[in-house]
Amino acid sequence: MSDENRALLAANEAFYRAFAGREADAMASLWARTVPVACIHPGWDVLTDHDAVVASWRRLLANPASPAVRCRDARAYLYGTVGFVVCHEVLPEGVLVATNVFVREDGRWRVVHHQAGPVAVAAPEPAPPASRKLH
Amino acid sequence: MSDENRALLAANEAFYRAFAGREADAMASLWARTVPVACIHPGWDVLTDHDAVVASWRRLLANPASPAVRCRDARAYLYGTVGFVVCHEVLPEGVLVATNVFVREDGRWRVVHHQAGPVAVAAPEPAPPASRKLH
Numbered sequence: 001m002s003d004e005n006r007a008l009l010a011a012n013e014a015f016y017r018a019f020a021g022r023e024a025d026a027m028a029s030l031w032a033r034t035v036p037v038a039c040i041h042p043g044w045d046v047l048t049d050h051d052a053v054v055a056s057w058r059r060l061l062a063n064p065a066s067p068a069v070r071c072r073d074a075r076a077y078l079y080g081t082v083g084f085v086v087c088h089e090v091l092p093e094g095v096l097v098a099t100n101v102f103v104r105e106d107g108r109w110r111v112v113h114h115q116a117g118p119v120a121v122a123a124p125e126p127a128p129p130a131s132r133k134l135h
Numbered sequence: 136m137s138d139e140n141r142a143l144l145a146a147n148e149a150f151y152r153a154f155a156g157r158e159a160d161a162m163a164s165l166w167a168r169t170v171p172v173a174c175i176h177p178g179w180d181v182l183t184d185h186d187a188v189v190a191s192w193r194r195l196l197a198n199p200a201s202p203a204v205r206c207r208d209a210r211a212y213l214y215g216t217v218g219f220v221v222c223h224e225v226l227p228e229g230v231l232v233a234t235n236v237f238v239r240e241d242g243r244w245r246v247v248h249h250q251a252g253p254v255a256v257a258a259p260e261p262a263p264p265a266s267r268k269l270h
Contacts, residue, residue, distance in 0.1 A: 036212050038221050040232050043255040046221045048210060075183060077171050077247065079238050082217035084248060086173050086181045097175050099234055099250045103214050112212065113219060115234045117252025120178040 004083075008076045011102055011109035012085040016071035022061040028054045032103055032110040040115040042096055067091045071098075083109070088119070095119055139218075143211045146237055146244035147220040151206035157196040163189045167238055167245040175250040177231055202226045206233075218244070223254070230254055 011030070018026035031037055031054060039053040040046050041060070047053045060066050074087035081104040089096040101113035146165070153161035166172055166189060174188040175181050176195070182188045195201050209222040216239040224231040236248035 035214060038210070038212060038219075040221065040234065040252075040254075043253060045254050046210075046232055048221070075173070075181075077173060079170060079217050079247070080215075082214050084173075084236060086175065086183070086248075097181055097250075099175065099236075099248065101219060101234075101236065112214070113221075113234065115232075115250050115252065117175070117250065118178060119175075119180050 002078070005076045005078055008078060008083045008085060008102060008109055009074055011111075012071065012074050012076070012087065012100055015100060015111060015114075016069060016089075019061070020069050022066065024058045024061045027057045027061060030111050031057075032105045032112045034105055035103055035112060037112045039113065040117075042116045042118065067093065084113075089116055137213070140211045140213055143213060143218045143220060143237060143244055144209055146246075147206065147209050147211070147222065147235055150235060150246060150249075151204060151224075154196070155204050157201065159193045159196045162192045162196060165246050166192075167240045167247045169240055170238055170247060172247045174248065175252075177251045177253065202228065219248075224251055 015030055018030060031050065033050070037050050037053050038046055038048050039056060041056065047056055070090040071087050072090060074085050077084050082102070084099055084101040086097065086099055089098050096116045097119040098114065098116040100111060102109040103112045150165055153165060166185065168185070172185050172188050173181055173183050174191060176191065182191055205225040206222050207225060209220050212219050217237070219234055219236040221232065221234055224233050231251045232254040233249065233251040235246060237244040238247045
């Protein structure tokens with residue numbers, strides 16, 4: 001895996017760290033500022049500009065009833081200074097599948113788009129290594 | 136709107152023309168060949184390589200029960216040689232919201248990713264111009 005691939009996956013992890021930790025400022029800082037962005041929350045219609053997107057995340061993360069989320073199975077697709085990650089979002093009520101699109105901006109990978117939606121049957125989570133089971 | 140924006144929207148239209156017309160060869164030709172691709176059909180888990188993606192479209196379009204689809208509200212987001220389009224997919228059973236990611240390949244916009252999922256409440260379709268109502 002290339003360094004850029006790793007950097008893209010690290011940006012995706014930062015996204016889910018802010019999401020799971022309800023860190024609204026961190027989440028806001030992850031979205032691109034100098035290029036257009038969009039966001040499709042599960043079941044919502046598309047939000048088509050930066051202010052609407054960041055405001056939606058601030059509302060979502062301010063809600064103590066917002067679900068605990070965990071990202072797994074992240075896979076990076078890289079095309080120069082743009083890339084996307086597909087991953088599963090594990091929530092108490094089920095598993096979603098998500099696309100997160102990133103653009104290099106000021107030397108960092110920043111989010112320009114997020115779409116998450118339900119998946120009827122997600123691939124099972126890999127079992128822990130056998131050695132762990134023996135101890 | 137820039138020429139590149141128009142070209143990106145035209146590629147998105149070609150995607151839905153192939154989809155609605157069940158033109159499997161046209162659909163296959165729209166997907167990028169030289170870079171990695173992925174696809175998330177509504178409710179499905181993610182397909183992570185070119186062969187799996189193209190095979191899924193061939194099965195889907197070969198099915199005479201596959202739904203008639205119409206794209207509306209397409210909006211292009213352009214980042215140099217990569218871009219995405221968000222749009223609504225109007226189906227007999229409801230409206231989906233979709234993300235289609237494109238990359239310039241051999242001088243053409245080709246699809247590298249598609250995700251579609253349900254939207255609870257899509258913005259209403261614009262009413263036809265008043266002049267049409269009067270005739």
